[in-house]
Amino acid sequence: MNSPMEFSFLKAIKPRQCSGLSLFSLVASLVVLNGCVTPPSPTPATAPSKTVTPAALPAQNLGPIIETDAGRLVPVEWKELIDFETDPLDDVLKTFRLSCNYLSKQDSWQGTCQQLLSLSPKDQSGLRALLKTLRPHRVEFKDGKQTGTITGYYEPVLRGSRTFRNPYIFPLYNKPIDLVNTTVKLGSNSFSRARKVGDQLLPYWSRAQMASGEGQRSMSGREIVWVDDPMDVVLIEIQGSGRVMLPNGTGIRLNYAEHNGHPFRPLGQWFREKGIDNNASMLDIRKWARSNPPAKVNEMIFSNPQVVFFKWEPIPDLTVGPRGAAGQALVPMRSIAVDPKSIPLAAPVWIDFKSPVSDVQYRRLVFAQDTGGAIKGAVRADYFWGFGQHALEMAAKTKNDNGRMWVLLPPAS
Numbered sequence: 001m002n003s004p005m006e007f008s009f010l011k012a013i014k015p016r017q018c019s020g021l022s023l024f025s026l027v028a029s030l031v032v033l034n035g036c037v038t039p040p041s042p043t044p045a046t047a048p049s050k051t052v053t054p055a056a057l058p059a060q061n062l063g064p065i066i067e068t069d070a071g072r073l074v075p076v077e078w079k080e081l082i083d084f085e086t087d088p089l090d091d092v093l094k095t096f097r098l099s100c101n102y103l104s105k106q107d108s109w110q111g112t113c114q115q116l117l118s119l120s121p122k123d124q125s126g127l128r129a130l131l132k133t134l135r136p137h138r139v140e141f142k143d144g145k146q147t148g149t150i151t152g153y154y155e156p157v158l159r160g161s162r163t164f165r166n167p168y169i170f171p172l173y174n175k176p177i178d179l180v181n182t183t184v185k186l187g188s189n190s191f192s193r194a195r196k197v198g199d200q201l202l203p204y205w206s207r208a209q210m211a212s213g214e215g216q217r218s219m220s221g222r223e224i225v226w227v228d229d230p231m232d233v234v235l236i237e238i239q240g241s242g243r244v245m246l247p248n249g250t251g252i253r254l255n256y257a258e259h260n261g262h263p264f265r266p267l268g269q270w271f272r273e274k275g276i277d278n279n280a281s282m283l284d285i286r287k288w289a290r291s292n293p294p295a296k297v298n299e300m301i302f303s304n305p306q307v308v309f310f311k312w313e314p315i316p317d318l319t320v321g322p323r324g325a326a327g328q329a330l331v332p333m334r335s336i337a338v339d340p341k342s343i344p345l346a347a348p349v350w351i352d353f354k355s356p357v358s359d360v361q362y363r364r365l366v367f368a369q370d371t372g373g374a375i376k377g378a379v380r381a382d383y384f385w386g387f388g389q390h391a392l393e394m395a396a397k398t399k400n401d402n403g404r405m406w407v408l409l410p411p412a413s
Helices: 023-032 092-103 107-117 124-131 213-219 230-239 267-273 282-290 294-302 389-397
Strands: 051-053 065-067 071-075 135-141 148-155 157-161 170-173 184-186 189-191 194-197 200-203 223-227 241-245 251-259 308-314 335-338 348-354 361-370 380-387 399-409
Touching: 092 107, 092 124, 092 361, 107 124, 148 241, 148 389, 157 230, 170 230, 170 308, 184 200, 223 251, 223 308, 230 241, 230 282, 230 294, 230 308, 267 282, 267 294, 282 294, 335 348, 348 380, 361 380, 380 389
Parallel strands: 148 380, 157 241, 335 361
Antiparallel strands: 051 065, 065 071, 071 135, 135 399, 148 399, 157 223, 170 223, 184 189, 194 200, 241 251, 251 308, 335 380, 348 361, 348 399
16 A cells, blocks of 8 residues: 555545555545546665765764665664653564565565564563664755654545445445456547447446446446445545455455546535535535535535546455555554655654644654655655544644654664
8 A cells, every 4th residue: 555645635645546645645635636546557665775975974983874865864873762762662563573574585684583583472672672783874855954744644444345235335346347448539538448339439437327327237246345425435536445344343455456547536626616615625525425415415426537446355454454565564553654765665763753633742663664656755754543533533634844763774784
């Protein structure tokens, strides 16, 4: 799940399909996003280039500064990591082991990852001692600036059923087998997906067409799941992934597969054109939808003709999130999305930023397990809050421009 792409308006979230889409970004996407649901082809995340600057040694000769494409990593003493000794390290062993599935492929991490396997889940003193065999490096921009932007993202949680029954009446679809990846024109409009009718190629069904008549009949049988809120359909399509909890307590995860080739039209544009609200957030739009009749809500939703299709998988462990760019499950409040040109993917990172709801500083160990289209620059992270309503609210409020980060690397790095 790449963290969602960042936009100016709501602000809200990998997409992360807009991975690393910060939630702050997601809400924004409702107003300005165009084509966010079409993720770029994934490219392998690479560790920062390690151009060492021998002449620029920090005090106490802790090692060379590591120049990266986005900034630099400056080795420092452990005392610079305020509150490291008091971090409870809950979920750190689990998260670190997940990261080691990726890190252990590198010679420099094999010893640390091997020692990690020998620790018991309750051995926090042993875990802390192992972490302190690593060397903290302060993340800086090339000009020496040490602060940057921290945003947040989350995994949407929907309520649904694998069978159509009240109140689960709003479908989410598999990729249709008759979807043709080609461009067709209809008048002055261009569409990037088509369906074949006889010898003709026509634009694939729009959102409104799928809701009735021939379009609805054509889509019958392609439903993965039905959910109970039409605004949740909007949300997961913009986000590109999410989980659906079923009546029996199990869950499935949906991930972006394709779209119907119609242009994306932000719902905020419909609100402006109707004179309802020029700056509606996602929360504003949801509130409006709950207080208006279904026909009016449909008019708003149908104003965006683009439909996202999904693929699905079961969720064996409901305590972890979707897979990040490192190929491992994200762990709530212990995983972040980073720019891999600055911070090695999967590496442990000490993060320090102000809570979005109080004056408390969040100082804790996290792991660079994801990337995102808007997560660019040296001191830049998207903090994974988890899943559900609380995570949504925290992610939507997370936007701190004074965050600091330290990456922990093996001494030989």
